[in-house]
Amino acid sequence: MGQEGGGASGRGRCVGRPAGAPKEDGPSGGQFEYLGTVAAGMADSTEVRELVYLVTGGCGFLGEHVVRMLLQREPRLLELRVFDLHLGAWLEELKTGPVQVTAIQGDVTQAHEVAAAVAGAHVVIHTAGLVDVFGRASPETIYEVNVQGTKNVIEACVQTGTRFLVYTSSMEVVGPNIKGHHFYRGNEDTPYEAVHRHPYPCSKAQAERLVLEANGRKVHGGLPLVTCALRPTGIYGEGHQIMRDFYHQGLRLGGRLFRTIPASVEHGRVYVGNVAWMHVLVARELQQRAALMGGQVYFCYDQSPYKSYEDFNMEFLGPCGLRLVETRPLVPYWLLMLLAALNALLQWLLRPLLLYAPLLNPYTLAVANTAFTVNTDKAQRHFGYEPLFSWEDSRTRTIRWVQAMEGSAR
Ligand SMILES: NC(=O)c1ccc[n+]([C@@H]2O[C@H](COP(=O)([O-])OP(=O)(O)OC[C@H]3O[C@@H](n4cnc5c(N)ncnc54)[C@H](O)[C@@H]3O)[C@@H](O)[C@H]2O)c1
Ligand SMILES: CC(C)CCC[C@@H](C)[C@H]1CC[C@H]2[C@@H]3[C@H](O)C=C4C[C@@H](O)CC[C@]4(C)[C@H]3CC[C@]12C
Numbered sequence: 001m002g003q004e005g006g007g008a009s010g011r012g013r014c015v016g017r018p019a020g021a022p023k024e025d026g027p028s029g030g031q032f033e034y035l036g037t038v039a040a041g042m043a044d045s046t047e048v049r050e051l052v053y054l055v056t057g058g059c060g061f062l063g064e065h066v067v068r069m070l071l072q073r074e075p076r077l078l079e080l081r082v083f084d085l086h087l088g089a090w091l092e093e094l095k096t097g098p099v100q101v102t103a104i105q106g107d108v109t110q111a112h113e114v115a116a117a118v119a120g121a122h123v124v125i126h127t128a129g130l131v132d133v134f135g136r137a138s139p140e141t142i143y144e145v146n147v148q149g150t151k152n153v154i155e156a157c158v159q160t161g162t163r164f165l166v167y168t169s170s171m172e173v174v175g176p177n178i179k180g181h182h183f184y185r186g187n188e189d190t191p192y193e194a195v196h197r198h199p200y201p202c203s204k205a206q207a208e209r210l211v212l213e214a215n216g217r218k219v220h221g222g223l224p225l226v227t228c229a230l231r232p233t234g235i236y237g238e239g240h241q242i243m244r245d246f247y248h249q250g251l252r253l254g255g256r257l258f259r260t261i262p263a264s265v266e267h268g269r270v271y272v273g274n275v276a277w278m279h280v281l282v283a284r285e286l287q288q289r290a291a292l293m294g295g296q297v298y299f300c301y302d303q304s305p306y307k308s309y310e311d312f313n314m315e316f317l318g319p320c321g322l323r324l325v326e327t328r329p330l331v332p333y334w335l336l337m338l339l340a341a342l343n344a345l346l347q348w349l350l351r352p353l354l355l356y357a358p359l360l361n362p363y364t365l366a367v368a369n370t371a372f373t374v375n376t377d378k379a380q381r382h383f384g385y386e387p388l389f390s391w392e393d394s395r396t397r398t399i400r401w402v403q404a405m406e407g408s409a410r
Pocket of ligand 2: 131133169170171172233234235242260261309359360363364365367368
């Protein structure tokens with residue numbers, strides 16, 4: 001089954017190449033709780049617990065939220081398998097509830113480890129991925145994890161008879177493209193030239209294509225595989241590492257951050273709790289509405305306001321004591337481009353000696369400086385998605401998390 005329309009399909013071209021340490025606390029520090037927020041999707045005690053779910057990358061920023069959301073809002077869950085290269089100690093606290101939580105330390109690039117984890121699961125939510133736009137990992141490693149890892153997940157579903165696969169894709173499979181074309185409040189069908197050069201968007205686009213093409217393949221037992229892909233924009237919320245980095249940078253600079261990007265460049269953002277909720281809902285509804293949802297892509301969206309990357313961050317960092325200096329960028333854009341190019345050169349020169357991976361490089365500058373926002377209701381129409389958290393809730397939760405960080409500027 002194909003996608004609706006033929007617009008921002010992400011089936012674009014990639015120009016150029018084809019194809020840590022154990023975590024102690026959860027990325028959020030275990031500071032979020034989904035019970036008692038909104039009644040929608042609450043566990044119904046009369047439902048029978050019979051389903052086995054597997055979440056790959058379940059100890060990552062998004063993965064942890066998906067795991068916690070499933071436990072609180074998927075009443076039919078019997079067993080939840082959490083598969084990750086690095087398991088978080090926070091998983092232990094989840095093992096006392098009614099759902100069997102099985103922690104599996106494994107690598108998606110290892111087909112046999114994936115197959116063992118998938119065997120017997122009804123649904124796989126594949127969020128594991130190497131999110132690297134800073135040049136920390138080699139392009140080969142990014143492809144190995146994001147593309148080969150996804151192939152392994154698909155093949156494991158086919159071999160073991162798992163029928164439902166939800167893939168965490170990214171807005172980056174669409175854009176911003178290498179030409180810096182703006183995508184202004186577009187939807188899944190908005191025409192856009194999806195042409196990339198960077199390994200991260202290329203790998204996500206390839207992986208997404210594999211997942212969508214696998215829709216309808218016969219799995220072990222003869223029934224068809226049903227797949228779909230979710231494309232979050234820039235995710236924020238409890239546990240967001242880059243927000244943490246900006247906060248600490250602001251503290252180092254005496255409570256100030258300096259504007260680098262014009263306030264007029266809108267950047268799409270979505271609250272992690274809503275992204276997690278959309279995963280839970282899509283996984284549930286995929287089992288009921290396979291004909292409609294199979295092979296489809298959905299942008300992840302909520303009511304977060306359209307703002308520039310930096311102005312959006314200030315919604316949280318401002319109440320935590322930081323201020324954004326200047327109404328216009330302090331440094332002219334040509335100089336930023338020069339600095340970004342210099343950083344790329346330094347990264348390449350220093351690579352044999354050390355890893356130099358600053359936030360600013362030609363790719364991150366282009367992404368931050370190109371408007372890319374979505375405005376769609378496809379998920380609402382197809383599977384009844386409504387954000388679980390209002391903008392006010394999302395903002396309050398994120399501010400509370402920043403404030404709880406050590407060394408708050410207040
Ligand atoms: N953060 C964002 O803004 C954003 C936006 C859109 C899409 N995404 C996608 O969401 C997913 C999760 O991203 P995140 O921000 O939570 O990143 P993250 O790095 O916090 O989480 C990724 C998880 O995958 C695990 N992982 C990495 N390589 C693995 C391997 N070989 N085998 C098993 N596990 C492995 C990591 O240990 C980590 O726990 C990714 O697929 C990413 O592409 C993220
Ligand atoms: C000019 C600079 C100093 C810019 C610094 C900000 C930069 C590090 C930010 C800006 C936009 C961010 C990306 C964006 O939110 C969306 C995604 C998609 C997701 O799949 C992976 C993360 C990524 C690429 C964000 C990375 C950090 C970026 C580039």
